[in-house]
Amino acid sequence: MSLRVEDLRVYYQTLEGEVKALDGVSFAIADGEIMGLAGESGCGKSTLAQSIVRLVPPMKLVGGVVELDGEKLPIDDFEAMNRHRMVGVSIVPQYAMSALNPTRKIGKLIKELLGARGISYRAKLPELENRLQLVGLPREVLDMYPIELSGGMKQRVVMVISTLLDPSLLIADEITSALDVSTQRAVAEMLVDFRDREIVKSMMVVTHDVSILYQIADSILIMYAGQPVESGPAEVITHAPRHPYTQLLVGSLPQVGVRYDEQPLSGIAGNPPGLIDPPSGCRFRPRCPFASERCESRPPLVEIGDGHSVACWKVMEEEDARV
Numbered sequence: 001m002s003l004r005v006e007d008l009r010v011y012y013q014t015l016e017g018e019v020k021a022l023d024g025v026s027f028a029i030a031d032g033e034i035m036g037l038a039g040e041s042g043c044g045k046s047t048l049a050q051s052i053v054r055l056v057p058p059m060k061l062v063g064g065v066v067e068l069d070g071e072k073l074p075i076d077d078f079e080a081m082n083r084h085r086m087v088g089v090s091i092v093p094q095y096a097m098s099a100l101n102p103t104r105k106i107g108k109l110i111k112e113l114l115g116a117r118g119i120s121y122r123a124k125l126p127e128l129e130n131r132l133q134l135v136g137l138p139r140e141v142l143d144m145y146p147i148e149l150s151g152g153m154k155q156r157v158v159m160v161i162s163t164l165l166d167p168s169l170l171i172a173d174e175i176t177s178a179l180d181v182s183t184q185r186a187v188a189e190m191l192v193d194f195r196d197r198e199i200v201k202s203m204m205v206v207t208h209d210v211s212i213l214y215q216i217a218d219s220i221l222i223m224y225a226g227q228p229v230e231s232g233p234a235e236v237i238t239h240a241p242r243h244p245y246t247q248l249l250v251g252s253l254p255q256v257g258v259r260y261d262e263q264p265l266s267g268i269a270g271n272p273p274g275l276i277d278p279p280s281g282c283r284f285r286p287r288c289p290f291a292s293e294r295c296e297s298r299p300p301l302v303e304i305g306d307g308h309s310v311a312c313w314k315v316m317e318e319e320d321a322r323v
């Protein structure tokens with residue numbers, strides 16, 4: 001098992017109260033697996049991605065365990081995590097493109113980054129050039145400033161940097177969202193290529209746009225309001241989802257390969273709940289067409305098929321009725 005996350009709870013401390021952005025999240029990613037993480041904007045995807053790599057205030061670890069390749073990660077100890085970043089787990093954060101230091105040429109920037117880890121730029125240069133070639137970038141980008149690159153080129157540079165030390169797990173947060181459709185496809189294919197070439201062992205691809213996951217994910221985890229509601233093989237989640245939220249989410253896809261803006265889904269009435277004082281029981285209850293009294297307690301995530309788990313009382317009753 002590459003990554004194992006057990007009952008993870010991460011809250012943001014704010015003046016208004018604690019934002020329960022991750023409230024009991026469990027899942028696993030197998031060696032060689034690309035897991036897609038999807039759900040509406042604000043459901044906690046970036047918080048999950050960040051928590052595993054750099055959990056910093058106002059985030060607070062409230063509970064849970066994260067294991068990478070069988071070793072427990074000290075996710076709430078920023079210093080201790082240095083040993084794991086870029087070699088164990090690496091992230092391409094949301095908005096990474098705009099985070100490239102504009103005053104540094106790409107090569108210099110990479111040199112500094114490697115230097116901070118005691119790694120010689122010269123020794124790594126041949127491999128760096130290989131990787132640039134792999135993502136279709138000329139060697140010359142090393143002598144260029146970020147402003148001289150297009151959005152798609154910058155995204156590829158960030159991908160090359162974050163995978164240069166062959167991390168076991170790569171987390172990519174909305175890396176295709178700011179790109180046009182054809183560049184999106186190219187970047188998605190590169191991610192698969194990184195896995196196929198075993199540059200990274202496994203991957204978590206975060207997106208609010210499920211359609212991109214049709215193309216690349218082996219498995220998909222759907223989150224709602226800080227909690228997992230359904231997970232399973234990509235084929236099952238996209239073609240035979242069981243949770244009412246997933247059904248609406250997947251059913252509201254305009255067309256495979258076409259992205260919609262990061263907005264509440266038009267196909268699902270209402271908005272996700274606030275996470276300072278979320279509804280008790282099933283958090284989807286206020287929007288769910290099937291809600292009833294039983295939904296006032298939180299439904300557990302239960303495996304109903306091969307690797308397919310759902311957190312919903314209605315589904316559980318249907319399963320019970322079948323046996």
Ligand SMILES: Nc1ncnc2c1ncn2[C@@H]1O[C@H](COP(=O)(O)OP(=O)(O)O)[C@@H](O)[C@H]1O
Nearest residue numbers: 012014019021040041042043044045046047275
């Ligand atoms: N720095 C922060 N301080 C307080 N609340 C935050 C902060 N960042 C995110 N949140 C809240 O945490 C929840 C999850 O956010 P996020 O993980 O960014 O969602 P997603 O990536 O799925 O859009 C949201 O309710 C958001 O408002």
Ligand code: SF4
Nearest residue numbers: 282285288295312313
């Ligand atoms: S547990 Fe109840 S409210 Fe939640 S999704 Fe299932 S039927 Fe709807």
Ligand SMILES: [Mg+2]
Nearest residue numbers: 045046094174
């Ligand atoms: Mg996000």
